[in-house]
Amino acid sequence: MDLEIIKQFDGYEDVVREAEVCRKYGLDYNAEGGAEPVVRLYHPDRLNLRVAEVIEEAGSAKTLRLVSEDGYLPPFLAGQYIALYVQVGGIRTGRPYSIASPPNQTGYYDLTVRRVPEGLVSNYLLDEVKPGHRLESSGPAGHFHHNPLFHDSTMICLAGGSGITPFASMIREVLERGLDRTIYLFYGNKRLGEAIYHDRLMDLSRHFDNFIYIPVVEEPEESDRCPVGLITAGLIRDMVGEVKDKTFYLCGPRAMYDFCVPELEKLEAPRRKIIKEVYGAPLDVQRSPGWPEAVRADDTFPVRVGGRTVQARAGESLLTALEKSGLAPPSVCRSGECSLCRVKLVSGRVFQPSGVSLRKADQRFGYVHACVSYPLEELEILL
Numbered sequence: 001m002d003l004e005i006i007k008q009f010d011g012y013e014d015v016v017r018e019a020e021v022c023r024k025y026g027l028d029y030n031a032e033g034g035a036e037p038v039v040r041l042y043h044p045d046r047l048n049l050r051v052a053e054v055i056e057e058a059g060s061a062k063t064l065r066l067v068s069e070d071g072y073l074p075p076f077l078a079g080q081y082i083a084l085y086v087q088v089g090g091i092r093t094g095r096p097y098s099i100a101s102p103p104n105q106t107g108y109y110d111l112t113v114r115r116v117p118e119g120l121v122s123n124y125l126l127d128e129v130k131p132g133h134r135l136e137s138s139g140p141a142g143h144f145h146h147n148p149l150f151h152d153s154t155m156i157c158l159a160g161g162s163g164i165t166p167f168a169s170m171i172r173e174v175l176e177r178g179l180d181r182t183i184y185l186f187y188g189n190k191r192l193g194e195a196i197y198h199d200r201l202m203d204l205s206r207h208f209d210n211f212i213y214i215p216v217v218e219e220p221e222e223s224d225r226c227p228v229g230l231i232t233a234g235l236i237r238d239m240v241g242e243v244k245d246k247t248f249y250l251c252g253p254r255a256m257y258d259f260c261v262p263e264l265e266k267l268e269a270p271r272r273k274i275i276k277e278v279y280g281a282p283l284d285v286q287r288s289p290g291w292p293e294a295v296r297a298d299d300t301f302p303v304r305v306g307g308r309t310v311q312a313r314a315g316e317s318l319l320t321a322l323e324k325s326g327l328a329p330p331s332v333c334r335s336g337e338c339s340l341c342r343v344k345l346v347s348g349r350v351f352q353p354s355g356v357s358l359r360k361a362d363q364r365f366g367y368v369h370a371c372v373s374y375p376l377e378e379l380e381i382l383l
């Protein structure tokens with residue numbers, strides 16, 4: 001980068017001063033091998049993992065207990081995820097999975113994977129992956145975690161289905177480390193038998209006064225003793241009282257957000273106190289608001305990229321089309337959050353569902369996130 005431009009950055013002078021102090025006392029980050037090994041230790045691009053155990057869970061889910069092949073797992077914040085990279089059906093692809101074990105458990109990462117009907121990677125992980133299997137992943141990533149500086153110490157967690165996984169990590173961290181926080185967990189499922197970790201959550205709530213577990217089911221059995229229906233404003237008010245000085249965390253399917261966010265608004269919970277995990281690309285992009293009626297999901301368009309032309313379906317993300325052609329950019333979140341899959345749109349139009357946020361500079365210079373961009377006509381892109 002042009003040195004004159006670097007000098008314009010905020011804090012440039014401070015960094016130069018700090019570097020001089022470090023050099024004086026024998027720590028030279030500019031020296032060969034200086035900062036890079038430290039950065040790689042805490043933020044590695046890739047982890048080499050081995051499946052140590054596979055644990056059966058409720059609701060067609062399994063927990064993969066992953067240990068490091070490199071002798072070290074980087075630290076993470078409870079609530080973060082890693083992307084697993086796999087080769088399935090001739091396609092090299094990745095999917096994010098939240099780390100369900102707590103950060104204080106440094107020997108392994110637990111990922112709990114639930115089956116998605118017809119899903120490429122979930123079915124592969126559940127059916128093909130056994131103890132001893134080697135997997136590659138990204139380092140931990142994501143912004144969905146408790147921030148002790150800005151968030152309240154009373155945490156109201158709303159989970160749906162496999163959206164329980166980041167909360168499993170947060171809850172165990174708080175309880176096992178004796179942190180001064182109170183957690184209310186509302187966990188919605190169709191049936192109680194599908195509630196992942198239900199027995200363990202019940203046990204924890206019996207042992208710790210600062211953890212209140214409220215399973216909520218839509219189709220209860222006669223013997224179920226829990227609220228029936230959805231997680232409504234009324235139920236939240238009954239269980240937690242005033243919303244003042246409480247931070248809300250949501251993780252689950254998109255339909256749950258569509259229902260629960262307005263319920264929280266009824267309670268006048270401020271927007272900035274509602275922390276939402278990203279939920280991946282839309283399940284059926286054609287149903288997204290603003291999708292052009294003239295385009296059908298099966299319409300196929302040529303995409304010119306690096307001297308090659310690949311075919312891309314309108315109903316499938318550009319990232320998936322590129323992966324099928326072996327040309328994919330790196331990816332982690334597949335939700336438009338991490339920016340790793342950025343591509344420059346030289347010509348043509350793509351559909352980007354509402355809620356996809358692009359940096360201002362990306363918008364200005366014509367970049368899009370391939371994981372949440374859908375071709376609407378012939379395209380030319382730069383990787």
Ligand SMILES: Cc1cc2nc3c(=O)[nH]c(=O)nc-3n(C[C@H](O)[C@H](O)[C@H](O)COP(=O)(O)OP(=O)(O)OC[C@H]3O[C@@H](n4cnc5c(N)ncnc54)[C@H](O)[C@@H]3O)c2cc1C
Binds near residue numbers: 098111122123162166
């Ligand atoms: C930040 C983050 C964390 C995640 N953590 C977990 C986790 O801890 N455990 C876990 O099991 N999953 C988790 N997921 C979801 C996971 O990344 C995959 O999306 C999921 O396993 C499905 O992948 P697949 O390849 O099997 O399905 P795909 O082949 O990608 O999808 C196949 C079809 O199913 C639809 N589909 C995709 N996902 C779902 C879904 N969830 N429900 C219904 N239909 C769907 C798609 O629209 C498509 O039509 C997380 C996602 C994100 C963004």
Ligand code: FES
Binds near residue numbers: 334335339340370371
């Ligand atoms: S993979 Fe993260 S923005 Fe696309």
